[in-house]
Amino acid sequence: MKKWMLVLSLFLLTGCWDKIELEEQAFVVVVGLDKGKNGMLDVTYQIANPQVGSTDRSKAEKEKAYEIVTLSAPNLAVATQLANVSITRNVSLSHVKALIVGEELAKDNMFLHISETITKERGLRENVLFLVSKENASSFIRNNKTPFETRPHKFYDLMGQRWKETGFVPLSTYQMYLKNTQHDAGAFLAIYGTAKNRHQQVKKEEDENVAGEVKIRSGSHTQSIGSVVFKNGKAIGKLTGEETRLTLLLQQDSDVDELTTAFTDPVKTNKTIGTRVYIEKKAKIKVNTKKSCPVITASVPVKVDLVSVPSLVNYSTNTENGYMLKSHIEKELERKTDKVVKKSQEKLKVDIFEFYYMARRKFLTMKQYEAYNWMENYPKATVNIHYEVELYQFGEQVLPTNRQRVRD
Numbered sequence: 001m002k003k004w005m006l007v008l009s010l011f012l013l014t015g016c017w018d019k020i021e022l023e024e025q026a027f028v029v030v031v032g033l034d035k036g037k038n039g040m041l042d043v044t045y046q047i048a049n050p051q052v053g054s055t056d057r058s059k060a061e062k063e064k065a066y067e068i069v070t071l072s073a074p075n076l077a078v079a080t081q082l083a084n085v086s087i088t089r090n091v092s093l094s095h096v097k098a099l100i101v102g103e104e105l106a107k108d109n110m111f112l113h114i115s116e117t118i119t120k121e122r123g124l125r126e127n128v129l130f131l132v133s134k135e136n137a138s139s140f141i142r143n144n145k146t147p148f149e150t151r152p153h154k155f156y157d158l159m160g161q162r163w164k165e166t167g168f169v170p171l172s173t174y175q176m177y178l179k180n181t182q183h184d185a186g187a188f189l190a191i192y193g194t195a196k197n198r199h200q201q202v203k204k205e206e207d208e209n210v211a212g213e214v215k216i217r218s219g220s221h222t223q224s225i226g227s228v229v230f231k232n233g234k235a236i237g238k239l240t241g242e243e244t245r246l247t248l249l250l251q252q253d254s255d256v257d258e259l260t261t262a263f264t265d266p267v268k269t270n271k272t273i274g275t276r277v278y279i280e281k282k283a284k285i286k287v288n289t290k291k292s293c294p295v296i297t298a299s300v301p302v303k304v305d306l307v308s309v310p311s312l313v314n315y316s317t318n319t320e321n322g323y324m325l326k327s328h329i330e331k332e333l334e335r336k337t338d339k340v341v342k343k344s345q346e347k348l349k350v351d352i353f354e355f356y357y358m359a360r361r362k363f364l365t366m367k368q369y370e371a372y373n374w375m376e377n378y379p380k381a382t383v384n385i386h387y388e389v390e391l392y393q394f395g396e397q398v399l400p401t402n403r404q405r406v407r408d
Contacts, residue, residue: 027095030156031124032137033114035105036072041114043079044070044100044138045091070138075117076124093121097156098129099174100137103228103235106190112181112233119178126175129156132228132235134194143195144222167248167256168225168241169193181233184375187350189247192238193224231350239340239352246337249300250283250353250385260307266328267321268311275329276305287358289372294381296355301388304329315391326389333387345379355381 032044047067069086073079083091099118105111118124133140170189180188225241239247245261248254257279262272281301288295309315315325344352356374363369 026091028091028093029095030098030100030141031076031093031096032070032100032102032133032141033076033105034102034136034138035108039074039110040072041075041079042070042072042136042138043076044068044141045083046141047091048095068142075114076121077117080121092123094123094125096124096128098131100131100133100140101190102137102140103132103134104136106132106228106230106235109234111235115174115177115181115233118174126178127173129191130172130174130177131191131193131224134192135196140193140195167245167259169244170227170248171255172227177230177233181230183356184370184373186354186356187348187352188230189227189239189244189352190230190235191224192226192228193222195222229348229350229352231348236350237348242336243340243343246333246340247352249279249302250285250298250337252282252285252354252357263329263332265309265311265313266324267313271311273306273311273315273325274308276307278303278305285355285358287355287362289359289362292377292380294359294374294377296381296383298353298383298385299388300333300385301390302333303390303392305392322391326391330387330389333389334385337385337387338383341383341385345381345383349379350375351378 026047028045029048030044030046032046034042034044036042045068047069069083071079071082073082080091080093101111105114119126169191172188172190177188177190180186227239227244227247228235229237229239242261245256245259248256259277259279260275261277262274265271265273279302283298283300285299286297288297306315313321315321341353344350351374355378359372359374360366360369363372
């Protein structure tokens with residue numbers, strides 16, 4: 001009898017009464033959050049059509065690749081249920097690739113509370129990309145029409161790789177945002193983007209811009225460059241593409257390992273030298289917390305490959321010129337990094353370089369570290385940054401051509 005009861009219970013446990021067929025699912029790939037009226041949250045869903053762009057394309061030739069829905073609700077959970085008022089399929093957040101937050105909402109004091117409620121939403125993964133848009137998130141999602149990618153999720157998959165390679169933006173995720181807001185001494189850098197062509201006045205160098213300021217002619221107006229600085233879960237300022245790069249060079253957990261940039265030619269100061277910078281080793285950071293005003297010392301080793309020298313000055317075989325260029329690049333990097341450090345201490349008043357990781361090691365207990373109050377002491381800290389540049393490649397043609405060679 002007991003044996004039959006056991007067999008019967010196994011049949012009951014294998015029930016599938018709560019299953020949902022794939023064709024009944026509406027998979028959201030992008031979620032946008034904006035500040036609504038009367039304390040409400042405007043939520044935008046970009047829902048992918050799985051047939052478009054797949055081998056089943058012939059059955060959906062006239063169908064759109066995605067559908068975009070925007071509605072107002074007290075929170076994300078309620079919005080997901082309300083979406084089914086007009087959507088016949090069950091709205092699922094299990095395939096979300098990116099969380100887009102409008103800049104206005106990101107600056108609001110309530111955003112941290114809103115973001116914490118998102119963690120309770122079933123199905124939404126915490127490793128989704130976290131991006132702040134200059135305009136409303138709804139407008140960003142609707143205007144983000146890329147000429148090469150039919151399927152919307154593919155754009156974020158591929159752009160994630162490009163962001164990692166260029167270093168113009170930090171590779172930020174929702175999980176990283178939640179983790180960093182729990183620290184009492186650090187900041188969080190989020191991707192900054194826009195999908196509107198604002199025709200902003202372009203600065204001298206492209207990496208000195210933020211999203212919307214890069215002069216580029218394309219069928220798509222979407223730009224991602226620079227970062228938004230969060231403190232205690234709230235957006236408090238922005239970094240340009242160059243400032244973001246320099247910050248990532250000092251962060252210990254950064255994935256950036258190669259950058260392409262230009263430096264002023266030390267001999268022909270009206271020209272620039274194109275370089276490729278390799279980061280093979282992490283910066284060596286030391287923090288002295290014996291005094292109330294900490295002393296931070298950072299040594300950053302980088303390898304520099306000369307990509308182009310328009311001045312045709314011989315920096316490859318001429319030892320004196322090579323040393324001059326090496327010293328010049330080190331000073332340029334140090335000068336620019338010092339400006340970012342000053343901005344973080346005087347304007348932002350937050351440790352964007354994550355020096356606090358090293359500072360915590362100086363204390364035996366967490367209580368001692370918290371009593372030190374790193375967030376209050378960091379703006380008063382003395383920060384010394386030194387770059388160690390190694391010139392190790394000069395391209396296939398080491399010397400300038402004979403007809404144009406500049407005499408040393």
